[in-house]
Amino acid sequence: MKFTKMHGIGNDYVYMDCTKERLENPGEIARLVSDRHKGIGSDGLILIQSSEEADFEMAMYNADGSYGKMCGNGIRCVAKYVYDNGLTDQTEISVISGGAVKYLKLTVEDGKVQKVRVNMGEPILKPDEIPVVGEGDKLVAAPIVVDNQVYEMTCVSMGNPHAVVFMNGVDDLKIEEIGPKFERHERFPDRVNTEFVERMDHKNLKMRVWERGSGETMACGTGACATAVAAILNGYAEREVTVHLLGGDLEICWDETDNCVYMTGPAATAFTGEFDPEELRKSVQGR
Ligand SMILES: N[C@H](CCC[C@H](N)C(=O)O)C(=O)O
DSSP states (O other): OOOEEEEEEEEEEEEEEEEEOSHHHHHHHHHHHHHHTTSSSOOOEEEEEEOOOHHHHEEEETTOOOOSSSOOHHHHHHHHHHHHHHOOOOSSEEEEETTEEEEEEEEEEEEEEEEEEEEEEBBBBBBGGOOOSSSSSOOSSEEEEEEEEEEEEEEEEEEEEEEEOOOOOOGGGGHHHHHHHHHHTTTTTTOOEEEEEEEEEETOOOOOOEEEETTOOSSOOHHHHHHHHHHHTTTTSSSSSEEETTTTEEEEEOOOTTTEEEEEEEEEEEEEEEHHHHHHHHHHHHO
């Protein structure tokens, strides 16, 4: 099976062209390829599929094999993949993921996509649509007790659930301890992606993320969008911000005119390769 390894500011996935043939067991393949010692090594698997409702479909799976309805860094790489590999010659394309169509604008230099601007759609704030257990029409700086400590969270869905926690000293946060406790907290019926954010100023936010199904990643596109929305709802930032992540920066704008969130950032191809699923299974699982 052929694959292409790509990343959006360090949030790396294995990409497979399934426009002609669907993959049968994507969850298992995601777990196998993601193993950073015995597999290929990635935050998960992203399939590019044909679609009746958009130019292409993205099917994203986290490293634990769970399906993710949306992936911001991933969709930028899907755009790069389809253009660089000649599946389209358009620099404005649509990609459906998790039932929602996103519109992308590609910046091409030397015949290859370098940067992509994505209309990520409107943020979802109603608790039961995120989903998160909570009262009212949105949760902004709402208390949650995790590991006997009270945190204030702002909850946003960008097609996938996010809990945004503002704090000082994110560099020193022991995210591997607190991240899983948020991810599997009882208030999140579908688990949650959690962003720990330090406000640098009204146009700059520093963010680390513990992703549902993948753990700490170098970057999270939907998380950066959720972070910008949360910062604006809390009065911490203007509508155009730069989110600084471990792997790089994303430019986010929550547009007042159409209520949509726009994310602009790079996409990179690392290498291509092939694997035999049976051999890979033996390598990772020892049988
Ligand atoms: N872990 C996420 C999916 C990947 C999101 C992230 N990598 C991005 O760039 O948006 C979830 O289960 O909802």
